[in-house]
Amino acid sequence: MQKNISIIISTYNSPELLKKVLFGYNTQTYRDFEVVIADDGSSQDTFDLIEKMKQKVFYSIRHVWHPDNGFQKTMILNKAVLETSADYILMTDGDCIPRADFVEHHIKNRELGFFLSGGYYKLTDSISKKITKNDIYSGSCFDLKWLKKNGISFSFKNNKICEYGFKSWFLNNITPTKPSWNGHNASGWKADFIAVNGFDERMQYGGEDREFGERLVNYGVKPKQIRYAAICLHLDHPRGYVKPEMIIKNQQIRKETKTLGKVRTEFGLQK
Numbered sequence: 124m125q126k127n128i129s130i131i132i133s134t135y136n137s138p139e140l141l142k143k144v145l146f147g148y149n150t151q152t153y154r155d156f157e158v159v160i161a162d163d164g165s166s167q168d169t170f171d172l173i174e175k176m177k178q179k180v181f182y183s184i185r186h187v188w189h190p191d192n193g194f195q196k197t198m199i200l201n202k203a204v205l206e207t208s209a210d211y212i213l214m215t216d217g218d219c220i221p222r223a224d225f226v227e228h229h230i231k232n233r234e235l236g237f238f239l240s241g242g243y244y245k246l247t248d249s250i251s252k253k254i255t256k257n258d259i260y261s262g263s264c265f266d267l268k269w270l271k272k273n274g275i276s277f278s279f280k281n282n283k284i285c286e287y288g289f290k291s292w293f294l295n296n297i298t299p300t301k302p303s304w305n306g307h308n309a310s311g312w313k314a315d316f317i318a319v320n321g322f323d324e325r326m327q328y329g330g331e332d333r334e335f336g337e338r339l340v341n342y343g344v345k346p347k348q349i350r351y352a353a354i355c356l357h358l359d360h361p362r363g364y365v366k367p368e369m370i371i372k373n374q375q376i377r378k379e380t381k382t383l384g385k386v387r388t389e390f391g392l393q394k
Contacts, residue, residue: 126183127155128230129207129313133196133306134217135163138172140251140358146259147220147355149180153227158184160217161203164191194369196306197322197331201392204316213310214332219243219355220254222265228353229310238315238339241308242350243357250274251358264356294351302346304336308355315344320391329370334377342386 130148134141141160148158162169165188173186187203189195204212213229215221225241232239246254250273258264304311309332319338326334340346379385 126157126209128153128157128211128213128226128310129209130156130158130213130215130226131161131200131203131207132158132215132217133161133163133200133203134165134169135196136165136169137217137360138165138168140360141169141217142172142176143254143256143259143358144215144217144220145176145180145184146256147222148182148226150223150260150262151221151226152224153230154181156182156213156226157208158182159203159206160184160186161196161199162186162188163194163196163199164189166191194327195324196328197324197326201321201324204313204321204392207313210313211310212313212316214306214308215355216307216357218358218360219307220259220264220358222354222356223262225353225355228349232347232349232352233310233312234347235312236343237345237347238304238311238336239309239349239353240302240305240336240346241310241353241355243305243307243355245357246359247274248359251360254356254358265354298348298350300348300350302348302350304332304339304346306332307357308350308353309336311339311344315339315342317392318342318386320387320389320393322391323376323388324390326373326376327369328366329373330377331373334373334380337377337380338386338388341380341384 177184185206187206189199254264263269319342322335
């Protein structure tokens with residue numbers, strides 16, 4: 124049966140992080156969704172984890188994989204988009220644990236002609252490692268008291284964790300941060316993805332998600348801010364795949380997209 128929303132989770136050789144994220148989706152208040160894992164070439168450990176998790180969660184999981192050939196997230200995301208069954212797609216990463224109302228906020232706020240830009244709360248390495256399945260299922264890892272006990276410091280960003288209802292709506296409306304397509308927490312209509320031909324597969328790490336959102340805006344899709352409503356915890360980990368030449372190449376492609384007002388990439392879903 125077709126689901127109301129498809130959730131694409133990107134991953135690469137991080138099964139312990141992915142496991143925590145998948146437990147997070149098992150707590151969701153909104154349950155009419157499927158998960159499609161966009162795997163950029165992980166080894167057998169990730170395959171084994173996914174097979175085990177399929178037996179532990181209520182939702183369906185589809186594993187989309189290609190061989191490891193360096194950072195090719197844009198390619199695997201395009202492949203995952205083609206595997207989704209829903210008209211609406213939420214994209215996030217395999218290091219981002221969703222709060223229990225995460226999917227619900229994306230569903231409540233979706234609107235034709237818009238994409239949604241959510242937020243994240245970045246954790247330290249030590250807290251990231253401390254989080255257990257029980258902490259996720261109980262919601263304690265989203266509790267400020269628990270986080271402070273485990274070492275987070277005072278910050279205005281703590282409002283992302285503890286505010287609900289009117290205050291989160293108010294913060295979304297007054298924040299100076301502009302909404303953009305963020306790989307860790309953004310959603311939009313599949314028809315719009317197809318219209319702009321998906322992600323530019325020439326791009327590697329550094330702004331590849333933003334460039335996709337910029338073409339959506341050029342197409343006429345407006346971004347909507349929900350960074351204080353749809354919240355996920357960003358687990359800390361090393362990023363050995365980041366190279367300066369990737370950033371430089373991506374910056375040039377983004378500059379071209381902005382200067383020319385490009386809508387479609389020639390290097391996307393359809394070649």
